[in-house]
Amino acid sequence: MTSDEGVPTPGSGHRRGPVLLRRGQIPTMTADERLLAAPRQGASWLHEDPWRVLRIQSELVEGFGALAEIGPAMSVFGSARVGPDHPEYALAERVGRGLANAGYAVITGGGPGVMEAANKGANQAGGVSVGLGIELPFEQGMNQWVDLGVNFRYFFARKLMFVKYAQGFIVLPGGFGTLDELSEALTLVQTHKVTEFPIVLVGSSYWQGLLDWLGGPVRAHGMIGHLDLDLIRLVDDPDEAVALVVERDAQLRAAEDAAVVEAAAAQRAAGASGDV
Incomplete structure (x- = not known):
């Protein structure tokens, strides 16, 4: 839920797994805050933190179990602060529709704004629409276009799911979360650490300044390599964004298949020559 200025505002409650909390029951700290808080005096944290590993483990198991069979997918990122009348909402909806038509599930953060639009596009095109929610001090809730939703307490568990089950990223304008x-x-x-999957930014008027900074002072100071910016493609057309990630994924799949065939042939040749 957002205010007229697009700033998240308290909603109808706070969810913790199957539990709904309202008014005075809403916790003042999220699970991430408690995990990352500096140790208090004394040694109680020695006994509390190890037990949190079990909760983290359960989130990972639930996420793996829920997403293991969604098939090929793409993650779409962008701001929660745009409404249905915003131009970027329409762009995200076209991205979600295009990905679904290409046979991909669409994974978003499950919230409003760009996330909702991408889920809507995928849903209305008959594709698999996935939302990965996160515990926040205010209640965003899972948008209505999500077919498969998983809520997380910990950002790092959620971010793992975005990467593990996606063959590429399409990134629309957004704030700190999108940049992260x-x-x-x-x-x-x-x-x-992962296969060289495609990363496409949509919106040159929004992203060009970032790319100029990366290609200017950041690269000039040797903080990134000369070829690192080649990892990013920048477009304005959502259909082009979809075409780029789909084409790159097809190239990577073909390369992987060729490598498997080559390895199998090499193994057979080694066996025929008696080397194994």
Whole structure:
């Protein structure tokens, strides 16, 4: 839920798993805040923090179980602060529709704004619409266009799901959360922690300044490599964004299939020559 200025405002309650909390029952700290808070005096944190590992484990297990069979998917990021009458809402809806028509599930943060629009586009096109929600001090709730929703207490567990089950990212204009997700995706690809999946930004008037800064002082100071910006594509047309991620995913799949065939042939040749 958002105010007229687009700033999130308290909603109808706070959800903690299956539990709904309202008014005085709403906690003053999120699970992330409690986890990351500086240790209090004494040693009670020695006994509390290890038990949190079980809660974190349960979130990962639930996420893996819920998303394991969604099929090929793309993650779409963007602001929660745009309404249905905003131009970027329409862009995100076209992105979600295009991805669903191409046979991909659409994964968003499950909230309002760009997330809702992408889920709506996927849902109305008959695709799989996924929302990964997060515990916040205010209640955003899962938007109505999500077919499969998973709520998380911890940001890092949620962010893992965005990456693990997506073959690429399409990023529309957004704030700190969107920048955080974009930075993590770029870092994982740059450091070869994940397959070099495609990352496409939509909206040159919004993103060009960031790319100019990265390609200017950041690269000039040696903070990134000369080829690192090649990891990002910038477009204005949502249909082009969809085409780029779909084409790149197809190239990566073909390369993986070729590598499997080559490895199998090499193994057969080694066996025929008696090397194994």
